[in-house]
Structures are given as structure tokens and as C-alpha cells.
Amino acid sequence: MKKAVALIVVVLIFGTVLSSCVIPADEVLDPLGKYKGHEFYTQGEFQDYTEYAKYYYDSVDFTDNKIFSKIQQADLDNLNEHLDDFESCIASYRENDETCEIVVNYDFDRSLIDCEDYLYIDSEKHTWDDGYTSLVNYDVYFFDTQTNTLYYFHNNI
Numbered sequence: 001m002k003k004a005v006a007l008i009v010v011v012l013i014f015g016t017v018l019s020s021c022v023i024p025a026d027e028v029l030d031p032l033g034k035y036k037g038h039e040f041y042t043q044g045e046f047q048d049y050t051e052y053a054k055y056y057y058d059s060v061d062f063t064d065n066k067i068f069s070k071i072q073q074a075d076l077d078n079l080n081e082h083l084d085d086f087e088s089c090i091a092s093y094r095e096n097d098e099t100c101e102i103v104v105n106y107d108f109d110r111s112l113i114d115c116e117d118y119l120y121i122d123s124e125k126h127t128w129d130d131g132y133t134s135l136v137n138y139d140v141y142f143f144d145t146q147t148n149t150l151y152y153f154h155n156n157i
Contacts, residue, residue: 028067028120028141032060032150041102043093050089051154052106059148068118068143075119079142082121083110085135086153108151118143 029035035055042051062068071079087106094103123138140153 028139029055029150031065031067032057032143035150039105041105043100043102048157049154050086050093050102050156051152052086052090052102052108053152055150055152057148057150060143060150062118062143065118068120068141071113071115071117071119073115076113078121079113079119079140080110082123082135082138082140082153083108085138086140086155089155108153112144112146113142114146116145118145 032055035057038053038055040051040053042049044050062070069075090103090106093100097103120141121138123140124136125133126136127133135155137156138154140151142151142153143149144151
């Protein structure tokens with residue numbers, strides 16, 4: 001009886017360890033389907049880091065996508081606010097080390113943005129003691145329909 005209980009405990013522990021090794025689903029990327037290639041750059045660590053990525057697709061169908069929405073004129077101010085903040089972080093990294101991987105490879109061109117594209121932004125703002133409000137943590141996903149490229153911008157201070 002003791003051996004059976006011990007065996008059950010070992011099996012449960014082993015199952016728990018294996019299940020923790022499973023890669024979690026990505027609720028933003030997974031619905032887009034399989035990408036054919038990607039580039040990913042990061043700078044910083046733990047709670048103070050910046051990421052920039054590009055995912056290349058053959059095609060994506062947004063018909064039933066519940067995450068992304070087609071860009072409207074009203075979205076442009078919000079998108080540009082995030083891009084301004086992101087690019088100021090890139091500029092700050094550039095001041096410290098112009099050979100930094102994310103600096104060298106950041107190549108987003110705002111002229112790509114039009115109302116045929118899709119957008120998803122998950123963002124937090126914080127109001128500081130002096131009354132100044134700033135972006136503190138965000139993920140921006142911009143899908144350019146003309147090139148079938150998903151651009152990802154993340155910053156967390």
C-alpha cells in the first residue's frame with residue numbers, strides 16, 4: 001500500500017514538472033497562423049526592457065480575429081504616442097551604445113501606416129507624484145497588410 005501511494009505521488013510530481021514545461025499559447029500571435037520567419041531584438045532586463053520584432057507571413061485572414069482591429073483615423077494619435085515613446089527609448093539606447101542590437105536593427109517606417117492595416121495595443125499609463133503621466137508598460141502589434149509583416153513593439157520601465 002505504501003509503495004502504491006509513493007508511486008502515485010511520484011507520478012503526480014513528474015506530471016506537474018512536465019506540464020510546467022509546456023509553452024503557453026500566445027493569444028495575439030497564435031490566431032494569425034504560422035509565420036514564415038521573424039526577427040527579434042531586445043535590450044534591458046527584468047522590468048526595464050525593450051523589444052522589437054518583425055514576423056513575416058504569406059497571408060493573414062483577420063475576418064474572425066477578436067484581438068486586432070482595422071486601423072481607424074482615430075487610432076493614429078494613440079499609435080503615434082506609443083511609437084514616439086518607443087523611439088525615444090531607442091534613441092536613449094543609441095546614446096549609450098550605437099552598436100546595440102536593437103538600435104542597429106530598428107527600422108520601422110511610419111509611412112507604412114494606413115487604414116488598410118490592423119492594430120492591437122495593450123498599454124498602461126502611470127501618473128507620477130508631480131502630475132506627469134507617461135506610458136510605463138505596453139505591447140503594440142501593428143500588421144502591415146501590404147507587406148504581410150507584423151511589427152511588435154514592447155517597452156516596460
